[in-house]
């Protein structure tokens with residue numbers, strides 16, 4: 094079974110990863126199978142956009158999911174990790190429009206059907222790219238179940254949900270102020286607007302009273318919207334304007350009369366106290382306009398160009414119009430002043446164009462009734478956020494939620510299933526296009542041109558991917574899913590919407606836990622971005638260090654919800670760790686007897702070291718399992734790392750080498766057994782984190798075993814608890830560490846053995862006697878003397894204290910007095926030269942006057958340091974010389 098010769102001398106990830114991944118795929122290990130004898134464990138992938146390319150965020154997100162699903166699979170769950178991609182309407186459409194622009198054509202020219210054909214073509218070519226990249230990460234998704242938000246089944250689910258919500262009155266069409274991106278040329282929802290601080294101005298403008306009795310001054314950051322003003326509003330309690338409420342003003346440039354109205358919305362004492370009202374271009378003005386029955390006049394088209402309502406400015410871009418309007422107002426003497434003003438401007442999340450809010454007719458989801466139960470399930474812990482603090486973010490948003498604008502003026506996406514009779518205007522919402530109008534019988538019917546927000550389909554992801562609306566076996570078995578792993582940046586976009594959709598459509602929450610992770614930042618803590626050029630390509634890291642190293646570097650030291658910096662040196666230390674495990678395994682196996690028969694192992698022959706490592710690894714199993722169950726991935730990998738590096742490699746292997754090297758030792762079989770047991774446990778615990786190297790070593794160890802990924806997760810065993818020995822061995826290790834410290838502080842080479850005097854309680858004598866072989870070897874002791882008191886120990890012996898014992902090494906045992914005196918004398922001379930150099934420098938007035946403050950401070954610090962060192966060298970010299978006399 095054990096075969097060491099086949100293990101390559103060094104670990105080469107490039108030579109291993111692809112072969113192993115192919116084997117996993119071919120054997121079907123990733124398949125999620127309905128098996129009622131097992132408990133299900135389900136994760137659905139956050140579907141990456143088909144436009145996407147693997148970045149560090151994906152690498153992190155998917156590594157976390159893969160760790161969890163591999164752990165659960167080994168634990169014996171019917172594990173399913175369901176993958177797929179998102180059609181990403183706005184992003185994909187923009188890519189195709191750009192590509193067409195290079196050919197010199199627009200989407201209007203080729204028409205809707207041809208455009209959609211192109212989009213599918215594009216998806217075919219590029220949509221699989223991200224999936225292939227996810228495979229490179231080692232992701233153990235059930236790829237046979239890969240879904241796409243616009244595939245047939247998911248489109249069916251979208252249609253079903255739209256009709257259901259519409260019939261319940263939860264989807265409606267309404268005229269509202271919408272955020273409009275003039276570049277993407279579509280409406281966008283509130284959360285797709287990102288606020289950026291811009292340098293702008295407050296333009297103070299005089300509106301003349303119609304009766305010629307004076308002016309009212311207003312201030313605005315968007316003077317071009319003046320063209321659509323239909324009133325000026327003041328606070329009802331504003332003494333300044335009390336007498337003019339109800340009077341008319343003349344709107345400059347347009348020269349029509351608009352009323353002065355009073356409304357509580359206007360803040361008393363803010364600015365000039367008078368506010369221009371443009372109901373078509375501002376959400377607050379829109380509401381105020383409704384209260385006062387003001388006309389709604391849109392002055393801009395969908396591209397941000399002034400329309401026919403803008404008089405002589407018609408046809409001008411919004412910013413060109415702004416400049417012209419300001420100039421014209423100035424010429425008319427109506428511009429009072431221009432005041433610089435920093436303010437937050439809404440921009441499009443996708444293209445960062447300044448968003449233009451204006452009135453339009455859109456489709457909305459009524460949110461209040463859906464939000465309420467979605468708040469309750471989180472309050473009742475049916476859905477738990479990890480870390481919990483994100484629940485606050487969630488509540489905050491859900492409690493203040495506005496209706497969700499779901500229509501987009503795009504072609505790539507799920508088209509809204511509303512049909513309009515072109516003859517009588519009757520609208521029907523239906524799964525299938527009606528042949529004729531149910532009111533007038535006309536067959537001239539057209540479908541709504543708009544498509545749905547991308548997030549409308551991804552909100553259904555946890556159940557639509559399992560076959561909903563059909564009642565499939567998959568849905569019954571795998572829903573609700575167990576954990577959703579995602580970044581905090583899409584809690585509103587996606588997590589919240591999945592929660593209310595799951596409750597509304599399935600009557601059950603979509604997942605029990607939401608594991609939130611932060612962003613990966615660059616080494617300086619900045620966001621990785623294209624414009625800064627500071628992004629790190631995970632695929633490059635993989636080709637340089639291997640997938641396991643990338644995964645390790647992303648997970649170790651990471652805690653849920655917090656951003657982390659990506660430090661390239663972490664990949665190096667991950668690679669070193671991989672090499673450490675590789676070399677340790679090779680070493681151990683090369684020193685095994687041929688075909689050891691572990692059925693003959695005699696437990697009574699276990700030494701204290703054997704019992705210690707068995708017990709410690711048993712505890713490790715318990716801890717790591719607990720941590721993984723609580724999704725504390727960073728803590729879990731830290732423990733596995735420490736155990737392998739420190740306990741297993743640096744201590745246990747060293748402790749047992751004499752037994753391994755001695756063909757006559759009568760505990761050889763036992764030590765080989767324990768080495769193997771603990772190693773396999775370690776490989777299994779490490780497998781979810783570093784799947785490739787663990788598989789390669791495991792398969793080399795066990796030719797007759799299929800794969801580590803379907804092996805059984807180690808379990809805690811009471812019989813492996815050796816409490817006493819674990820404590821004792823830790824005590825001895827602690828002692829050895831201390832002795833090594835003393836020796837390294839005194840520069841003693843390992844070849845120089847020294848006597849060790851241990852002062853301890855008599856009850857520990859036996860333990861030290863038993864441990865003599867370790868102490869002799871690992872603490873370079875020539876002999877170990879045990880005593881209960883300090884009697885007879887030379888005063889100048891080097892000493893260390895560990896809980897329960899004092900350790901002494903007589904100085905003459907450690908150093909050759911004459912040699913040491915010689916060495917110290919040399920050191921003393923060198924120090925004096927240095928001291929002199931610094932002193933000369935500092936007494937040089939020219940230097941002190943000209944050198945930068947920092948340099949002088951450094952020199953002064955050197956002086957102090959050298960003086961201290963000189964003093965201590967002199968003292969040690971005197972001490973040694975006194976001894977020689």
Ligand SMILES: [Zn+2]
Nearest residue numbers: 274277441444
């Ligand atoms: Zn945009």
Ligand SMILES: [Zn+2]
Nearest residue numbers: 514517530533
């Ligand atoms: Zn009709």
